[in-house]
Amino acid sequence: MGVGIQVDKLNAWFGKTQALHDINMTVAANHATAVIGPSGCGKSTFVRCLNRMHETVPEARATGRVRIGELDVYNGTSAVQIRRRIGMVFQKANPFPTMSIYDNVAAGLTLNGFHDRKHLDEIVERSLRLSALWEEVKDTARKKSGASLSGGQQQRLCIARAIAVEPQVLLMDEPCSALDPISTGKIEELIFQLKEKFTIVIVTHNMQQASRVAEFTGFFLLGKLIEFDKTEKIFTTPSDKRTEDYITGRFG
């Protein structure tokens, strides 16, 4: 099951440049939360702070408190422990090109020493079913390379790989920006179903996508969280003029 995320006074820097300013946010468990805002507003930095990917950039640092369920992300927990709890899907699908579809999905488990073949089979099938890819690859999963799939299938493969290790949270950083409308529709439908098992945070440039998949939406601008509310409120009657100007296309 998914867990809630509590962010308090989160600040992040790239060298001397501050990218996030005092972000406070409560992400509800087993819901999808969208993060929107213009390029450079800090939305990707924000999600990368949730699983400590931010600190992998040289001279990048973060302060503040992030709790993923009972886990304190920046206090007494290793980055590896965090990332086991939080799966991530990126803008560009990145399957391991030399591995089969099956091995791609099983990678997280086998790298952690899990080699029970029967159990692995079950997990791979379940993950591929959950990511709505099973029917398309069930006969070729062991033979074909992950890289042989279409862009939309590759992205669903990456989702299958992320959920195979049974994380509690799934971060998605513009997961559909390189996909056609059909593949985008499949991923959006998937997000809707995955909410039952995981908490989802999705960064998107596509406001229609945010309004379709997320129950809550946060609008970022210049590293600040300007407004956070129910999605329908943000897209029909936002409270802040800056939010309204952005979502109505008057700037950004």
Next chain:
Amino acid sequence: MARTRFLQELDELRARLLRMGGLAEQAVDRACQAYIERDLTRCRMVLEGETQINLTEREIDEMAFDLLAMQQPMAVDLRFILAVTKINADLERVGDQAVNIAERVMDMVDLPKADLPVDIPRMAAAVSAMVRRALESFIEGKAELAQAVLEMDNVVDRMKDEAFIVLVKSMNEHPETTRQALDALLVARNLERVADHATNIAEDVIFWVRGADVRHNVTPEHAEHQEVTDSH
């Protein structure tokens, strides 16, 4: 990057609705004047004008539909386009009521003039003022002006109720003028319906400007309170 073309199209939609408002307002004024002066020429102008109102209604709906489909408007723009489509429908109904009044007048002129105890011109003036102010609130984008229209509706409702009472009494006491009294009663009813449409327009302006739904006697304060409660 501002959506220049979209904003221009919203301006065009606004301009078209104002033209529609002008046509509907003119139809009501002409119908009322036709009633007061028993003027068949004005009646015919109202009937002929209906075609243009109907055509304009369709053009506005088509444009709004295209904008919804092509531009996926959000927030204030979405509320604006939804309000325009609803105001458009109300204005078309205002035109229909003007036609009803004109047809009633055409029926009346064949009858002898009767001295009825009802002030239809005063009611017509109040209703015209409501339509005008509702359209002004749309032009200015001011919810306060729209709020004033909602308050005027009670006055018109009272006028209609009073007209019904005195006209029914008049029918009992002077059966020879029953048809004229009945015509006056129906005109009062038509005017009251126009006032209801003006009220709907005002409510749609408040929805567009404030994002608050004040229909069915829910005040903006109540609606705001409800929104705050919902968000907690």
